[in-house]
Amino acid sequence: MSIANNPVGIDDFLESIKPVLGIEQDDETRMIGIYGIGGIGKSTVAIALYNEYADSFQGSSFLANVKETSKLPGGLVQVQENLLFEILGDRSLKLFNADFGISVINHRLQYKRVLIVIDDVDHRDQLRKLAGDIGWFGCGSRIVITTRDRHLLEAHGIKHSYEMKELNYLQSYQLFCLNAFREPNPPELFGELTSHILDYAKNLPLALIVLGSFLFGKTPKEWESAIARLKSVPNREYNEILKISYDGLDDFDQAIFLDIACFFNGESVDYVMKILDACKFFPDIGIRVLTDKSLVSVDNNNKLWMHDLLREMGREVVRKESPNNPGERSRLWFPDDAIDVLTENLVSSLISSFLFHSWQMHH
Incomplete structure (x- = not known):
């Protein structure tokens, strides 16, 4: 997997987490939690760990941005399918629902020694449906979970954890x-x-x-x-x-940034380009600018991602347009806000048509 540009301190991290990971103890299956505040580099070091050790296992999977993906309709089922595909290589395997996915993961992986990274978890239900128990996986497996919430790891019974510290x-x-x-x-x-x-x-x-x-x-x-x-x-x-x-962005690039923050995080780059191009926002240039400025990234599946802290900053920009009246804001991303505004006929001429896209994504 590709790692962030100019990584610093990665080798120090890999050395310090070795005792927690315990790769040499291949007679034991472990779940390992990596926790720390947002923006501290948990995902970056998880990718480095995955790149370092994936070839030592019978199968491996890196499940990125689980928090955001799980918010989409059928999102957790999609993550389960990705997990099974990356390890088993069977794209035809389709899951009816998340409970069925639990059964399939347990049945198909319980004898395989695997490395799985579950990145950016914020709810225990995500862990229950992706890695409910160490018995789901073969002896010697390592399941690595990144989260901001140490208590979530404790609630899931994870005994091995590593706190990400600030850089020196x-x-x-x-x-x-x-x-x-x-x-x-x-x-x-x-x-x-x-x-x-x-x-x-x-x-x-x-x-x-x-x-x-x-x-x-x-x-x-x-x-x-x-x-x-x-x-x-x-x-x-x-x-x-x-x-x-x-x-420091120009008007077009600011508009693209806000649209990604409010509506398009985790969406296909091609899909986002098509929408923004129809709005005459010149996305070929704009998304390149945002990428160069480290404001967005594109993953190996050609999906567009914005860090949580950047996304919240963008949404705060929109909220401040009219703190007490959502109908006067340029963008609405909460379905309830969109419905309330439409019902009360409070939509201003500034409201972006993207609110309909947001509504459809959640229904």
Whole structure:
């Protein structure tokens, strides 16, 4: 699997998690939890772990963005089918429902030594239907789960866990420089400016990557302007820190960013391109810009993804258009809001037709 550009600290992580993973103990099946705050790099290190060890197992599967996929109609069934396909190679295997999927996973995988990564879990029901018990899998299997919620791991009876910590200063420095300058150290004119930026990014990988990508190619004067903006952020809230990169986009790219944040996370790139092209948003250029600025990514299945923190920042931009009256906002993504607004005839001329797409996705 492809890993994030310019990964820093991955080798240190792989070394520190070895005792928890216990690969050498192939007579024991383990579930391992990796937990930590949003944006700290759980998915990145899970991909690195998967790439490092997948070939050591009879079968392997990386289930990405489980939280978001499970929100879609039939989403968990789709994830179950992907799990079985990646390990068994049988695309014709179709599941009637999630309960049937549980039975098939248990029956077909209980004698296979597998590595499965279940990425970004936020509800125990997702674990019940994807990895309900270690007995579902063959001896020596490793099931790795990433989540923000340590208590979810405890509730599922997971005894082996690893807390993702913030990067240290040197790692933060390297990660930022690789994104801001495409080299491990700043040019002479940018040394002090780099130190100021690091003070605000708080060693959070997502913030370091987004800010670095935003500042790449900009002049010292533009850096000073960005630092002045950061100084005005109350309590250094991540939403406002990340919003600096959004504010630097042109109108078309901002519109595409907000549409992805509100409606298109996890959708096929081709589908999103078709919709946005019909709206005259020039998505071929826009999505490339967002990708270059690390605001969105495209996975191996050609699906478009935006990090949780970036998506919430985008939705907050829309909410602030009219905090108390959804009918005056440019986009509606909650079906109940859309129905209420339509029922009460409060739709403003600004409301995007995408609200109908959102309604259909949830019904």
